[in-house]
Amino acid sequence: MALDPKRVVLGWPNYIEDATLSGGAYVDTLPLANVQERRFSVVAKTAGLDPAATQFTLVLPQRRPVSVVAIPAHNMSAAAQVRVRVYRDQAGADLVWDSGRRDVWPIVYGIGDVVWGNSNFWNRRMQEETRRSYTPLLTVFLDDQQIASRIHVELFDESNLDGALTLGRVFVSDAWQPEYNMSLGPQYGYDSGTEVTTARDASRTEYFERFTPKRTVQLSLDWLSENEAFLRIHRLQRTQDIVGEVLFVQSVKPSPIEFARSMIARQASLDPLVHPYQTTYTNQLNLQEIL
Incomplete structure (x- = not known):
């Protein structure tokens, strides 16, 4: 399909x-x-x-x-x-x-x-x-x-x-695509990694050690079926852990915006599956770009 x-x-x-x-x-x-x-x-x-x-x-x-x-x-x-x-x-x-x-x-x-x-x-x-x-x-x-x-x-x-x-x-x-899209409110950002050192002089001069920022995205999948929860997300966490690669693309339709937020990433954390309703599971994905 x-x-x-x-x-x-x-x-x-x-x-x-x-x-x-x-x-x-x-x-x-x-x-x-x-x-x-x-x-x-x-x-x-x-x-x-x-x-x-x-x-x-x-x-x-x-x-x-x-x-x-x-x-x-x-x-x-x-x-x-x-x-x-x-x-x-x-x-x-x-x-x-x-x-x-x-x-x-x-x-x-x-x-x-x-x-x-x-x-x-x-x-x-x-x-x-x-x-x-x-x-x-x-x-x-x-x-x-x-x-x-x-x-x-x-x-x-x-x-x-x-x-x-x-x-x-x-x-x-x-x-894989969930049956229902991710919820509104994803958070896009950068993990800078740049370090700032302040000298002990009168001007408190700052010195920078700059690194390439890594893109991040946090998103919520709030309408997962039981199959999606355990045969997709739960399996993703088990097999990829926080080191395995995950390709993130918000839409396969090419555009400047989609290129800006598409990345190969890893899971920065493994958030638990939540079961708030009888037939629905939720999960938050926290992804960090691999460079």
Whole structure:
């Protein structure tokens, strides 16, 4: 069933650790296997920009439900494109879904962010000079969930000024939406991490050790059925704990706002399931971005 753009999406678990990887061309010191590394800062680096080098295939040990493929911590340019093909069988003979070539970066600017006369005024596409100010996250949602064993990802970015592509941990998972959307009142914020030290002089001079802020979101699911409560949320807490990755997307409909609040996160805390009514359970999710 296609994902509803009016309801929150949570993706887990990430199948990447159990996958067998192949394809493309990668430098020996930063091999393709690094996309299975839990730390996003440990990246794979392609040996050049030829499309034959900037691709990879992952084969799962058994068929899994797949709804999304995501790549964080990449260096792909504003002009980059991606193609994802999903196969039912491990050999790649039974193609069940093909994304076609599409842009890696969605529209990230609002109407008020673009200036008349600039090259991107009408299309609001990302400008290369501002790309590095954004947290990179490529997401490709399948039109419908597929039962898959093999996924082939092709990346097209032959004009990348870095001369090669770097890819953080690849994320491949199913996706779940509650029957009733999250309640009004989600709280979006940043966990700064920046430290301030005050000197013991007359001016009390301040010194800053700055770190990249991590996005956070707190949301309430207040109308969960018993099945959703225990076969989804309770299972999420058991399997992912506070370390496992969870993809958070408030709507799969692309927009600058959705890009700003979509992230791969972890649960910062495990809040209990509450049973306030006979047939209804509630739960609050506290998510913190993984960088």
